[in-house]
Amino acid sequence: MVIERILIFLLALIGFTAIVGAKNIIKKVFGLNILNAAVVLLYILEGSRIGDQAPILGKGVTNMVDPVPQALMLTAIVIGVCVTALALALAVRLYKATGSLEIDTINERLRSEH
Amino acid sequence: MSIESLFLSPVYLPMLGAALILVTKHFFTDRQRRAVEYLSALIAFIIPLIAFIFLIKPVLAHHQVHMILGTWETTLGIHYHFDGLSFLLITINLLISIPVWLYSRKTGPHQETFTIIFLIQSASIAATSLTADLFNLFVCLEVMGVTSYVLVASSEKNKAILSSFTYLIFSATAMVFFLIGTFGLYRISGSLAYDTIAQAKNMLSGSDLLVARLSLVLIVVSVLLRTAVIPLSGWLVGAHSNAPHAVSALLSGVLIKIPLFALVRLLLLVTGTELLGSILAWAGGISTLLGILLALREHHAKRLLAYSSVSQIGYIVTAYGLALASGIETEEGALLLALSLLYAFSHALAKATLFMTVGRACDAVGSKDLHVARGALSALRAQGERFPITGIAYLVAFLSISALPPTIGFWGKNTLVYLSKGHGSTYFLSITSVLTIVVYLKLSGIFLPKKAQEVQKVEPSSTALTSLSLIFLTILLLAGGLWYTDLQTFVVQVLSPLGATNATLTSYSALQDLLKTGFTTTIALLFFIIGSKTRVERRFEARRESTASFPNLFFGFALMVAVMAWWLLFPGEAL
Numbered sequence: 001m002v003i004e005r006i007l008i009f010l011l012a013l014i015g016f017t018a019i020v021g022a023k024n025i026i027k028k029v030f031g032l033n034i035l036n037a038a039v040v041l042l043y044i045l046e047g048s049r050i051g052d053q054a055p056i057l058g059k060g061v062t063n064m065v066d067p068v069p070q071a072l073m074l075t076a077i078v079i080g081v082c083v084t085a086l087a088l089a090l091a092v093r094l095y096k097a098t099g100s101l102e103i104d105t106i107n108e109r110l111r112s113e114h
Numbered sequence: 115m116s117i118e119s120l121f122l123s124p125v126y127l128p129m130l131g132a133a134l135i136l137v138t139k140h141f142f143t144d145r146q147r148r149a150v151e152y153l154s155a156l157i158a159f160i161i162p163l164i165a166f167i168f169l170i171k172p173v174l175a176h177h178q179v180h181m182i183l184g185t186w187e188t189t190l191g192i193h194y195h196f197d198g199l200s201f202l203l204i205t206i207n208l209l210i211s212i213p214v215w216l217y218s219r220k221t222g223p224h225q226e227t228f229t230i231i232f233l234i235q236s237a238s239i240a241a242t243s244l245t246a247d248l249f250n251l252f253v254c255l256e257v258m259g260v261t262s263y264v265l266v267a268s269s270e271k272n273k274a275i276l277s278s279f280t281y282l283i284f285s286a287t288a289m290v291f292f293l294i295g296t297f298g299l300y301r302i303s304g305s306l307a308y309d310t311i312a313q314a315k316n317m318l319s320g321s322d323l324l325v326a327r328l329s330l331v332l333i334v335v336s337v338l339l340r341t342a343v344i345p346l347s348g349w350l351v352g353a354h355s356n357a358p359h360a361v362s363a364l365l366s367g368v369l370i371k372i373p374l375f376a377l378v379r380l381l382l383l384v385t386g387t388e389l390l391g392s393i394l395a396w397a398g399g400i401s402t403l404l405g406i407l408l409a410l411r412e413h414h415a416k417r418l419l420a421y422s423s424v425s426q427i428g429y430i431v432t433a434y435g436l437a438l439a440s441g442i443e444t445e446e447g448a449l450l451l452a453l454s455l456l457y458a459f460s461h462a463l464a465k466a467t468l469f470m471t472v473g474r475a476c477d478a479v480g481s482k483d484l485h486v487a488r489g490a491l492s493a494l495r496a497q498g499e500r501f502p503i504t505g506i507a508y509l510v511a512f513l514s515i516s517a518l519p520p521t522i523g524f525w526g527k528n529t530l531v532y533l534s535k536g537h538g539s540t541y542f543l544s545i546t547s548v549l550t551i552v553v554y555l556k557l558s559g560i561f562l563p564k565k566a567q568e569v570q571k572v573e574p575s576s577t578a579l580t581s582l583s584l585i586f587l588t589i590l591l592l593a594g595g596l597w598y599t600d601l602q603t604f605v606v607q608v609l610s611p612l613g614a615t616n617a618t619l620t621s622y623s624a625l626q627d628l629l630k631t632g633f634t635t636t637i638a639l640l641f642f643i644i645g646s647k648t649r650v651e652r653r654f655e656a657r658r659e660s661t662a663s664f665p666n667l668f669f670g671f672a673l674m675v676a677v678m679a680w681w682l683l684f685p686g687e688a689l
Contacts, residue, residue, distance in 0.1 A: 068300075079256045
């Protein structure tokens with residue numbers, strides 16, 4: 001379990017670094033997605049502590065994983081997709097307005113507008 | 115009709131209204147579609163309002179409903195809890211949403227999608243106030259967030275899109291941390307319902323307790339970000355100042371307060387949050403002062419209002435934190451929570467009116483720069499406003515936010531400051547009272563007559579709906595002031611199932627506060643006159659518009675978590 005957790009932490013760190021540090025706004029959106037994915041993996045890992053079979057009731061299924069985290073993450077993934085779509089739509093409009101995807105350039109070009 | 119269908123109506127009916135507009139969008143003519151929009155708004159706002167009038171009686175009788183959506187068993191289903199708190203929050207939302215929507219008919223945004231998103235947002239606010247399930251709270255907050263990003267971006271300005279993007283990335287990242295916090299609490303309690311989580315947490319010790327506390331810190335900080343407490347408020351100024359006026363009014367008025375009060379359900383159940391409350395009170399106090407200082411530096415009308423929102427939210431957070439610190443089961447704590455909610459209401463009314471009137475005035479004069487914009491009253495008259503309702507509404511809102519009688523703000527702020535005496539952050543609140551008056555005197559310059567009067571010829575247009583919405587808010591501001599004592603008794607009574615019953619504000623003297631207000635106003639006037647005569651204030655003015663940079667935003671986030679870590683390490687000690 002420890003090695004998985006370290007990997008998930010690294011994944012989250014990559015996402016977070018991209019959100020904070022990347023100059024390109026598309027990369028920021030990617031970073032948000034990676035960070036989201038890390039949390040999804042964390043939940044799924046946690047749910048699998050108590051079993052090793054998919055939580056679909058059927059013949060011979062005894063050792064199920066916890067189904068609640070999976071259900072939650074399904075919702076979280078859907079929300080993540082919505083937010084990503086909206087963020088990309090905003091990025092397109094920013095590009096159309098300023099002709100750039102770099103956050104500093106966008107800031108500079110929009111500053112003159114009132 | 116069952117009580118469930120009554121209190122769920124503000125969640126379901128706006129959704130129904132939104133669906134109605136979406137379905138009819140492609141079939142009807144323009145005229146019919148406008149009619150459908152009005153019909154949907156009627157369904158979404160007026161029917162729940164009537165339903166809530168019927169709910170006053172059960173709420174006063176402390177009737178609470180705890181229900182599980184669908185036919186799930188307790189451990190799996192989503193819990194909803196209807197009580198006085200959700201009643202008050204939803205009522206605030208309805209009372210502000212109705213005038214804001216009416217106002218938006220004239221001033222825009224004019225797209226049909228605006229009404230759809232607006233209605234969905236209203237539904238999500240109601241759901242946030244009702245939920246008693248941590249993951250459902252996450253979903254509601256996300257719906258609320260996504261709709262507000264769209265509403266901010268519905269402005270025609272390109273700057274608004276950048277603000278919306280910044281807001282989106284920042285708050286979506288914070289919500290990931292909220293999820294991590296939820297994970298921690300689920301792990302130790304195996305449940306997402308508030309009561310089960312609290313039960314499990316209250317029995318923990320050792321390292322598990324630390325994990326639970328850390329999870330709670332992440333959740334609280336993410337919610338505080340939505341509430342825009344300094345240092346988490348960097349996104350707010352851009353988003354609220356660049357959004358269309360109607361949207362600014364709603365976001366600043368209602369949206370920033372709902373998550374805070376939704377969280378109180380969980381915090382009240384968990385024990386050992388005294389120090390957390392104390393930290394919140396300090397953060398609130400610092401927020402009030404820094405927010406108003408930043409507002410003082412601005413000469414852009416809407417940015418000034420946005421910074422003032424940061425400052426005002428500080429009052430609410432201070433009272434909220436002190437309520438947690440002294441414990442809701444004590445009389446003082448119960449009163450503080452009630453006052454915090456009442457001040458949220460009074461600020462919502464005042465700030466919505468301010469955004470709407472100042473927005474209208476700025477549009478009429480054609481500038482938002484406080485150095486240039488003058489003569490709004492005559493400009494508005496030229497646009498067909500025969501009776502100066504915008505000016506009057508502004509005046510009343512100005513009185514309320516500066517805590518001058520006879521408005522609701524006077525009572526709200528003074529009782530709040532009176533009760534939070536003894537805590538260090540009260541000093542911040544007192545200084546801020548003076549500065550708030552100075553800031554709003556500066557803003558009032560828009561309504562002063564121009565020196566060389568040249569009235570532009572504009573096409574006069576009907577302003578009936580706008581005037582109606584402003585009249586509605588003005589009446590609420592004045593009525594709240596006139597019947598404040600009754601209102602306060604009502605709120606305390608309605609909230610009493612949460613904590614202490616029969617809490618009353620004793621030994622509070624309004625006369626003394628009246629004298630104090632006179633003193634405060636005199637100092638503020640002096641400051642203002644000296645400042646504007648000597649032009650000393652211009653030296654401190656913001657030279658260029660600051661935009662929120664991402665590293666700064668996240669530095670604020672880290673700072674807040676670090677401050678909260680105090681609670682993790684030394685939970686027992688008082689601050």
